[in-house]
Amino acid sequence: MSVTPLFSAARNAMDRAYAPYSRFPVGAALKTETGAIHAGCNIENASFPEGWCAETSALSHLVMAGGGKVKEIAVVAEKMPRIMPCGGCRQRLSEFVADDAVLHLCDLDGVVETVPFSAVFPLGFTFEDGK
Amino acid sequence: MSVTPLFSAARNAMDRAYAPYSRFPVGAALKTETGAIHAGCNIENASFPEGWCAETSALSHLVMAGGGKVKEIAVVAEKMPRIMPCGGCRQRLSEFVADDAVLHLCDLDGVVETVPFSAVFPLGFTFEDGK
Amino acid sequence: MSVTPLFSAARNAMDRAYAPYSRFPVGAALKTETGAIHAGCNIENASFPEGWCAETSALSHLVMAGGGKVKEIAVVAEKMPRIMPCGGCRQRLSEFVADDAVLHLCDLDGVVETVPFSAVFPLGFTFEDGK
Amino acid sequence: MSVTPLFSAARNAMDRAYAPYSRFPVGAALKTETGAIHAGCNIENASFPEGWCAETSALSHLVMAGGGKVKEIAVVAEKMPRIMPCGGCRQRLSEFVADDAVLHLCDLDGVVETVPFSAVFPLGFTFEDGK
Numbered sequence: 184m185s186v187t188p189l190f191s192a193a194r195n196a197m198d199r200a201y202a203p204y205s206r207f208p209v210g211a212a213l214k215t216e217t218g219a220i221h222a223g224c225n226i227e228n229a230s231f232p233e234g235w236c237a238e239t240s241a242l243s244h245l246v247m248a249g250g251g252k253v254k255e256i257a258v259v260a261e262k263m264p265r266i267m268p269c270g271g272c273r274q275r276l277s278e279f280v281a282d283d284a285v286l287h288l289c290d291l292d293g294v295v296e297t298v299p300f301s302a303v304f305p306l307g308f309t310f311e312d313g314k
Numbered sequence: 315m316s317v318t319p320l321f322s323a324a325r326n327a328m329d330r331a332y333a334p335y336s337r338f339p340v341g342a343a344l345k346t347e348t349g350a351i352h353a354g355c356n357i358e359n360a361s362f363p364e365g366w367c368a369e370t371s372a373l374s375h376l377v378m379a380g381g382g383k384v385k386e387i388a389v390v391a392e393k394m395p396r397i398m399p400c401g402g403c404r405q406r407l408s409e410f411v412a413d414d415a416v417l418h419l420c421d422l423d424g425v426v427e428t429v430p431f432s433a434v435f436p437l438g439f440t441f442e443d444g445k
Numbered sequence: 446m447s448v449t450p451l452f453s454a455a456r457n458a459m460d461r462a463y464a465p466y467s468r469f470p471v472g473a474a475l476k477t478e479t480g481a482i483h484a485g486c487n488i489e490n491a492s493f494p495e496g497w498c499a500e501t502s503a504l505s506h507l508v509m510a511g512g513g514k515v516k517e518i519a520v521v522a523e524k525m526p527r528i529m530p531c532g533g534c535r536q537r538l539s540e541f542v543a544d545d546a547v548l549h550l551c552d553l554d555g556v557v558e559t560v561p562f563s564a565v566f567p568l569g570f571t572f573e574d575g576k
Numbered sequence: 577m578s579v580t581p582l583f584s585a586a587r588n589a590m591d592r593a594y595a596p597y598s599r600f601p602v603g604a605a606l607k608t609e610t611g612a613i614h615a616g617c618n619i620e621n622a623s624f625p626e627g628w629c630a631e632t633s634a635l636s637h638l639v640m641a642g643g644g645k646v647k648e649i650a651v652v653a654e655k656m657p658r659i660m661p662c663g664g665c666r667q668r669l670s671e672f673v674a675d676d677a678v679l680h681l682c683d684l685d686g687v688v689e690t691v692p693f694s695a696v697f698p699l700g701f702t703f704e705d706g707k
Contacts, residue, residue, distance in 0.1 A: 201377050201409075203445040204467070205493060206704055226377050229441035229466060231493040232501075233405045235374075239366060239494075243374035246357050247330050262705055264528030269492030269701040270667025274364045277663065278332075306696055308662040310360035312655055313598055314334045336575055336597070336624060361662030362624040362634075363685060370625075393574055398571040400623030401539065405532025434568055437560075439531040443524055444467055463639050463671075465707045488639050492705035495667045497632060505628075505636035508594050508619050536626045540594075572622035576596045 186293040189214050193257040193289065195196035196222035196237065203227060204234075209260045211268075215251035216281065238272035241277060253280045256300065257287040264290035273304040317424040320345050324388040324420065327368065329352035334358060335365075340391045342368035342399075346382035347412065360367040369403035373410060387431065388420055393422035404435040446556040455519040455551065458484035458499065465489060466496075471531075473499035477513035478543065497562055500534035504541060504543045514543040518562065526552035535566040537573050577684040584609050586650040586682065589615035589630065596620060597627075602653045604630035604661075606654040608644035609674065631665035635672060649693065651680055657683035666697040 189212050197210030204227045212222040214216040222238025237258065245251065256276060265288040268276065276284075277300075284300040320343050328341030335358045343353040354371025368389065376382065387407060391397040396419040399407065406413075408431075415431040451474050459472030467490045474484040485502025494546065499520065505529075507513065518538060523527040527550040538546075546562040582605050597620045605615040614634025627635030638644065647691065648670060653659040658681040661669065669677075670693075677693040 195390070199378050200378070201381070204441070205703075207703070207706065216548050223374055226373060227493060228406055228409055229444065230405050230439055230533055232498060233402050233531060233533045234494050235366060235370060236492065236494060237366060240374035240378060243354055243366070243371035244378065247327065247333050247371060247375065249330070250332070263703075267699050267701045269495060269663075269696060270670065271364050271492060271495045271664040273666075274361050274663025275359055278359050284340065294572060301429060303699055304663060305698070306660050306691075308361055308660045309470065310335070310598075310600070310656075313360065313400060313600065327467070336572075338572070338575065358624060361629065361631060361664060362620060363627050364662060364664045365625050367623065367625060394572075396567050400626060401531075401536025401566060402533040402626045404535075416466045420519065429568075434566070435532060437529050438531045439563055441467075441525075444469065444622060458640065461640050461642070463643070466703070485636055485640060488635060489669055491706065492701055495664050497628060497636075501628060501632070502640060503638035504619060505616055505633035506640065509589065509592050509616060509633060511592070511638065512594070513670050533626055535682050536665055540621050544678070562673055570623055575622065 189220055189255055189257045190289055190294050192220050192222040193259045196224045197259055197261065198308045200224040201226045207260065207262055209237040211241040213241050213245055213253045214255040216254055216304055217251055219251065221245040221248060235268060236272050238268055242275060244276065253284055255285055255287065257289055259289040265295055274308065277304055277307045320351055320386055320388045321420055321425050323351045323353040324390045327355045330391055331355040332357045337389065338393055340368040342389045343374040344372050344376055344384045345386040348387055350382065352376040352379060356359065367400060369399055369407055373406060377423055384415050385412050386409045386416055386418065388418040390420040390422065396426050400434050405439065407433055408438045451469055451482055451519045452551055452555050454482045454484040454493045456487045459521055459523065462486040463488045469522065469524055471499040473503040473520045474514045475503050475507055475523065476517040478516055479513055480515065483507040483510060498531060498534050499571065500530055501540055504537060505538055514547055515541045516543050517547055517549065519549040535564040539566055539569045581689050582613055582648055583682055584651045585613050585615040589617045590652055590654065593617040594619045600606055600653065600655055602630040604634040604651045605646045606634050606638055606646045607648040608646055610644055612644065614638040614641060622699050629662060629665050631669055635668060646677055647679065648678055650680040652682040652684065657687055660696065661696045667701065670697055671698045
């Protein structure tokens with residue numbers, strides 16, 4: 184168990200969650216190659232498909248701050264120890280992660296386990312021709 | 315035509331857009347009841363449905379900053395004068411707008427026209443029972 | 446009040462809904478210029494933003510059946526009389542509606558009111574340059 | 577290489593794709609425990625995040641046909657041999673797959689490789705408490 188600045192950023196972001204429909208607050212934080220940390224929370228909507236995840240919010244902050252490759256990801260949720268990013272977030276994160284990015288699985292007290300991001304998103308979908 | 319701080323925030327956000335697939339950078343900015351301004355850009359994804367709009371990014375900043383009712387919205391795009399929020403963004407914004415919120419339609423030089431938000435999202439969808 | 450084949454198709458589709466998270470089943474049906482009817486239900490996901498609306502399912506059936514311009518739309522929900530399509534669905538429908546398309550607002554017994562689609566999605570967002 | 581009925585269903589669905597923005601037609605087909613096959617194509621939108629993937633369309637057909645556990649998945653794209661489902665589709669499929677479901681990677685001529693679905697979506701996100 185370790186309480187890192189990245190975990191704390193995710194944990195604090197969780198407290199900002201707008202989750203009146205699921206009552207399932209989530210926080211996420213991203214550390215870039217330069218050491219900058221960007222955090223976000225989930226933001227739900229009356230029309231469930233129009234809401235978005237904590238990782239999406241965190242990426243919004245990353246990009247608005249000038250971008251950079253993501254080296255570390257931490258996600259924490261109030262009701263779910265070792266919460267995993269959903270498949271959609273794995274796809275969104277994949278657009279910005281460094282090859283050696285790691286994902287920290289957390290409970291409310293800190294990091295429980297760390298795995299390579301590539302281990303949770305093998306054979307990722309990309310669309311180089313579309314650029 | 316008027317160049318307001320809100321327009322400038324949207325215009326600057328547009329320059330942060332990650333839009334390698336559409337090559338259609340968009341910026342959005344929101345002003346709350348307290349006068350705070352939160353901005354965002356569109357962030358695309360190889361899997362198009364997994365990307366998100368400038369208004370979503372701006373709402374991510376609003377909520378992470380502590381929330382507040384949105385009174386004014388400005389959106390600007392590089393290639394489209396008087397760009398309108400898409401229907402999905404109208405839905406997302408509707409969760410946070412004040413009753414008398416206004417939408418500023420912009421070109422690259424400033425605000426071109428201002429309309430009530432309710433005029434572009436009449437008979438909005440809500441889900442009070444879900445809360 | 447009127448119980449049309451289009452309403453019945455939406456009502457029957459509602460019974461197929463996969464809505465274990467919101468417990469809010471919705472059905473939608475679309476009639477094309479040729480009189481063909483295509484229906485769909487909402488299909489939710491553990492990650493709320495990755496689910497989709499009844500109108501999306503109905504459009505999936507429309508397109509797979511060969512497409513065609515949508516002239517009439519009916520939506521019905523178990524717990525919400527006169528349910529409106531969410532903003533995201535207005536955006537998705539706008540890609541396929543005829544200029545004079547109408548939207549039937551329903552309760553569980555039939556059509557309650559009919560409005561022009563353009564009245565609920567004024568100043569729609571399009572992206573002709575992207576085609 | 578093998579040309580199965582499931583591949584053919586995905587291949588035919590691809591020809592229905594509405595992909596004017598990416599010009600990247602995709603088809604998907606699902607086989608359930610009873611042997612039923614349900615197919616779908618990608619359906620794009622002027623607002624990219626509001627479009628949806630071929631797998632989503634196929635799941636719409638599955639659920640509207642009465643549901644059932646998915647045992648086999650095939651995906652094919654015009655411009656991408658061995659196309660993978662995006663992360664969002666992995667999330668959506670995970671709600672309906674059997675534990676031993678397999679994913680067929682295809683090119684335009686048939687199935688190229690078959691992998692367990694669990695191999696492309698390890699440590700999936702679920703939300704049992706939300707039901």
